Amino acid sequence: MDRMDTTDDVDEKRMPMRHRRRAFVALLGALCMADVEAGDVNRLIQSTRELRAKLQADPYRPGYHVVAPEGLCGPFDPNGALFWKGRYHLMYIVQTEKGHCWAHISSADLLHWRHHPLALEPGSADKGIFSGGAFVDANGVPTITYWGLGNPGGICLATSTDDDLDRWTKSPHNPVIRETAHGLTVQPDGTVHGAADPSAIWRHNGRYYLLTGNLLVLREFGLKRQMPQHQGDTLYLFASDDLAKWTYLHPFYQSDRKWTRADEDNMCPDFFPLGDRHMVLFISHNLGCQYYLGRYENDRFTPETHGRMTWVDNHFFAPESLVDAQGRRLMWAWVFDGRKRETQAASGWSGTMSLPRALSLGEDKTLRIAPPEELALLRYNARKHGDLPVRADAELPLQDVAGNSIELSIEMAPNSATQCGVKVCCSPDGQEQTAIFYDAAESKLKVDTTRSSLGEGPKVIEGGPLELKPGEPLKLRVFVDKSLVEVFANDRQAIARTIYPTRADARGVSLFCRGGGAKVTRLEAWDMAPANPW
Known part of the structure; x- marks a missing residue:
């Protein structure tokens, strides 16, 4: 070792001056680069801490709903949902410097979500990634469909072979359904169909099927050219034997103006069996989330009933x-922010999903909607009341129940009341409040946000059909999570709205009745622990 050290010293002394100068400059450069990289990392760490502190201090950032980890997401569509090897996987659209991408999160309990690397980014056959679904093919390979934006764009596929679904490979056949104009295809014989927002693929009688949405067909042919056959919502059915070559078959169903308007489209479609029926879950861009229940026979869907999940807006x-492994059908949706864009930008984030909703078919062949049982794991500080009479046209404040991260479970006999329910996020003087109630006169569940905030946020009265049978109590599950209120009623109706109270004391909870008295037979309340890291 000593001899080698001495030899190195001799060699260094014999090195020409110019070489030693170059070596010194190289060493100095390497040291400077290391200092720069260390400085960059330190600045990144500090910026991360500052952003995290900002988000943690935000009074409107939900604690147990899925939210964008940072930045403004718009659109923030949930996509590619798949239960895979014991974990719930969910993709969503996010915007980066590359454009529209798919982010990816997963959870083992529906509550705590891990962020994965981006699932899909623009490149090769697409310039942006829009909505689609996920399924597992006949060989056990997870496969996602998506609308690849491009020129031309169209319907694209990608597959993953790793257990965590971290790495996705786009199909060399993309786009497997090619558009001839943005979001639509006109075939040589003049046949028109959508080439946007594919559903998840499914297998039936040995073949693969998928659906595409009709927004761009509706706009160009139904509304602009006023062609009646292209007005209203519909979907387009495709079939394949190998997932590479797809054949257009026909429109999947015929819409009816007794249910939907001529200017409504069908996008973000999700098609699946539910009990002994099938369900088409979708949006129209002007009126939001809705669904059909009906029969799937001979490669066609026949709607029997129609329902909405938002009524006054989208x-x-x-x-x-x-x-999932329990056989539950679980859904998510993007709940719009509702604030001004500059307010969202100043907050450093925007993008909230609804709680997961468990969908099932009732004995009467109508939809049942319930929160999943896993949410109970977040409960703490339980309070319980019973036999609480509420006088007509009066309010009953709950002295020991308050907060902006709570769950309420209420069973109430409406008796002679025309309206009865609960108010949350109430200021002591009632200046700010959000009312959740059953309207017996209109047979509706309603959420009134007209007084939810002295500042920003949608101020509407949202109401969905709910008819209580004679003697049937009103059963409410209410979830308040900072700027988001969700209510489930009798497992037959649900509403989600964003609210932005400005007052720090807008945390109260009150029972109320109008037009007659009612009685609360059971009330339970819990504080809800945040599940998000920030």
Whole structure:
């Protein structure tokens, strides 16, 4: 070792001056680069801490709903939902310097979500990634469909072979359904069909099928050219034997103006069996999330009933679902922010999903909607009340129940009341409040946000059909999570709205009745622990 050190010293002394100078400059450069890289990392760490502190201090950032980890996401459509090897996987659209991408999160309990690397980014056959679904093919390979934006764009596929679904490979056949104009295809014989927002693929009688949405067909041919056959919502059915070559078959169903308007489209479609029926879950861009229940026979869908999940606007948007190991059909949706764009930008984030909703078919062949049982794991600080009479046209404040991260479970006998329910996020003087109630006169579940905030946010009265049978109690599950309120009623109706109270004391909870008295037979309340890291 000593001899080698001495030899090195001799060699260095014999090195020409110019070589020693170059070596010194190279060494100095390497040291400077190391200092720069260390400085960059330190600045990144500091910026991360500052952003995290900002998000943690935001009074409107939900704690147990899925939210964008940072930045403004718009669109924020949930996509590619898949239960795979014991974990719930969910993709969503996110915007980076490259354009529209798919982000990816997963969870083992529906509550705590891990962020994966981006699942899909623009490149090769596409210039942006829009909505689609996920399924597992006949060989056990997870496969996602998506609308690849491009010129031309169209319907694209990607597959993954690793257990965590971290790496996705785009199909060399993309786009497998090619568009001839943005979001649509006109075939040589003049046949028109959509080439946007594919559903998840499914297998039936040995073949693969998927659906495409009709927004761009509706706009060009139904509304602009006023062609009646292209007005209203519909979907387009395709079939394949090998996932590479797809054949257009025909429109999947015929819409009816008794249910939907002529200017409504069908996008973000999700098609699946539910009990002994099938369900088409979708949005129209002007009126939001809705669904059909009906029969699937001979490669066609016949709607029997129609329902909506938002009524006064399109606030509840872009549904996506999966079926888990328990056989539950669980769905998510993007709940619109509702604030001004500059307010969102100043906050450093925008993008919130609804709670997962468990969908099932009732004995009467109508939809059942319930929160999943896993949410109970977040409960703490339980309170319980019973036999609480509420006088007509009066309010009953709950002295020991308050907060902006709570769950309420209420069973109430409406008796003679025309309206009865609960108010949350109430200021002591009632200046700010959000009312959730059953309207017996209109047979509706309603959420009134007209007084939810002295500042920003949608101020509407949202109402969905709910008819209680004679003697049937009103059963409410109410979830308040900072700027998001979700309510489930009798497992037959659900509403989600964003609210932005400005007052720090807008945390109260009150029971109320109008037009007659009612009685609360059971009330349970819990604080809800945040599941998000920030």
